[in-house]
Amino acid sequence: MIIYEATKSEFISDVTNELLVERLYSSYQEKIGRTSKQEIVSWENSLQRMSNVMQDKDIPNDASVAIEFKIPNTSKRVDFIVAGNDGKDDHVVIVELKQWSEVEKITSKDALVNTYLGRKKRAVAHPSYQAWSYAALIKDFNENVQKQQISLEPCAYLHNYRKKENDPLIDEHYQEHLNRAPVFTKGEIQKLRDFIKKYVRKGDQNKLIYQIEHGRIRPSKSLQDSLTNMLMGNEEFIMIDEQKVFYEEALHLALESKKINKKQVMVIEGGPGTGKSVMAVNLLVNLINQGLMTLYVSKNSAPRDVYASKLKGTIRKTEIDNLFKGSGSFTESKLNEFDVIIVDEAHRLNEKSGFYGNQGENQVKELIRASKFTLFFIDENQRVTLKDIGSKDLIIKYAQEFEAEIITGELVSQFRCDGSDAYIAWLDDVLQIRQTANNDYYGIDYDIRVFDNPHKMLKEIETLNQINNKSRMLAGYCWEWPTAERTNTLYKDIVIPEHNFEISWNLSDNIWAIDQNSVNEAGCIHTAQGLEFDYVGVIIGPDMRLENGEVITDYEKRAKTDQSLKGIKKKAKQNPSEAKRVADQIIRNTYRTLMTRGQKGCFIYCTDPNLNKYFKDRLKSNQIYDNLSPGLDMQVAEDKESY
Structure with a gap:
């Protein structure tokens, strides 16, 4: 433009x-x-x-x-x-x-x-x-x-x-x-x-x-596809503006912390698509090349598993395991055991570790203790479970406890959602997370569509996926995901009877995002957060609906197999209003996160017809997208004109 x-x-x-x-x-x-x-x-x-x-x-x-x-x-x-x-x-x-x-x-x-x-x-x-x-x-x-x-x-x-x-x-x-x-x-x-x-x-x-x-826009590079080249020393992503500033600052601080043997903690805030994960992996590669013992840490295993899958055959499995760690791996770590720990998606950190949540004291504290220089990338609007405790204030609290120097920064340059800051602001306004100036979709350069039929949305995602295997279906966690059926290709977890629509939750666990055969499966918040695609089709389930012009959330419509809100009923008995507030924030953050996974576009289908109409009204369009893409070689702008 x-x-x-x-x-x-x-x-x-x-x-x-x-x-x-x-x-x-x-x-x-x-x-x-x-x-x-x-x-x-x-x-x-x-x-x-x-x-x-x-x-x-x-x-x-x-x-x-x-x-x-x-x-x-x-x-x-x-x-x-x-x-x-x-x-x-x-x-x-x-x-x-x-x-x-x-x-x-x-x-x-x-x-x-x-x-x-x-x-x-x-x-x-x-x-x-x-x-x-x-x-x-x-x-x-x-x-x-x-x-x-x-x-x-x-x-x-x-x-x-x-x-x-x-x-x-x-x-x-x-x-x-x-x-x-x-x-x-x-x-x-x-x-x-x-x-x-x-x-x-x-x-x-x-x-x-x-x-x-x-000009036709080339498909955006994805971190998961570029990781191997990055580890081989090739520059895959160009740092711009504040990205470059914070990258250089982090690189300098990490090298200095080892020289002067002083503990330092850096917190970088940034919304969806601001390049947090790209910076994290770039720093991982360059600090390893500088001879520093450096780890990439995330609570969510999905990005780690995808990265490991991409690196398979290029470096030994033990090396991969030593690079990428879960956030619960440091309960027994010694003081300053590592030179650098880079924590991606730090908002997802938990208090306790272990399968039963009974190990350690606090993951934030343990990560700071274990490393001379600890870098946290965080977006508090992407906290999506009751157990998520990662916050800037908590990080600063434990940094002060260890008498660490604290450095903070904020990323604003937008690379996902076609670089549209306006789309993010519009989405926050529409989901009623915060009121912004973007009351309507006028002038936003991003491909968002609302479908009245989930079959047609899936068909469009399948068509677009033929280009480069970078389009996926996502859904709110409102349908059960029984353990016994998680590898059964015939079992359909998500059922929408009014459209005779059925689809399975993702069957290939955490490499679903890159599995060539997984386009007709749906990912959830746990398998999609931290990853990116070209296009996503998001099914908004019955945990969100429209009543009297207000977007209402209902945590009781969440699936029992979802651990995101585990403990909410106990919390509701103790403090009903606080439980409702926390659950409401988690549900809105969940859909915000799902709806910002797409670099080029986001498609929506809501099980609540009133909410579907609300989204269409907020797009200032009465069109229903019933046709398929006019051609795989056409750019997004041409797609928009054809509908």
């Missing part, structure tokens, strides 16, 4: 005639549905400077200009794009605009600088690294860029920043990144013009902006 597109001459005219802000505002309202003029006015200075840059007679008038291009599968936007031809090849120049006036170098970490943002000095990605990482992501996701051999040329323009002698912005520490994407500052307008003219000597005859905006 692009907010503004024009030729060079049209762009300069809009700036000169003071029309650009109004047109940007109108485009934002049309395509995004929300913004403020104040936010857009804040760009005015930067765009005026770019208008000055573009007023060079040798930059062709029919070169294309675009503002605010959304990078596919992320929530990030490119500030300014110029497209054209150098007389031989097509090029797109990416300009990252900054209003900074001062910078401090950080030589202890890669590609980071200190600058003032929001009246506070912060560590951020170097502008050259940021521009390069955005270009690399576009190339990674866009097939037209690759097939049409469109060259992307990144750079950064700090129009308020004046260089000085031995300037930190261009220190040799950043040379690798400066080579990839040069940085231009105040007084270097001609150098930036020369950079653009090097690649754009002729106009945009091949409509490069259109090709990039409408």
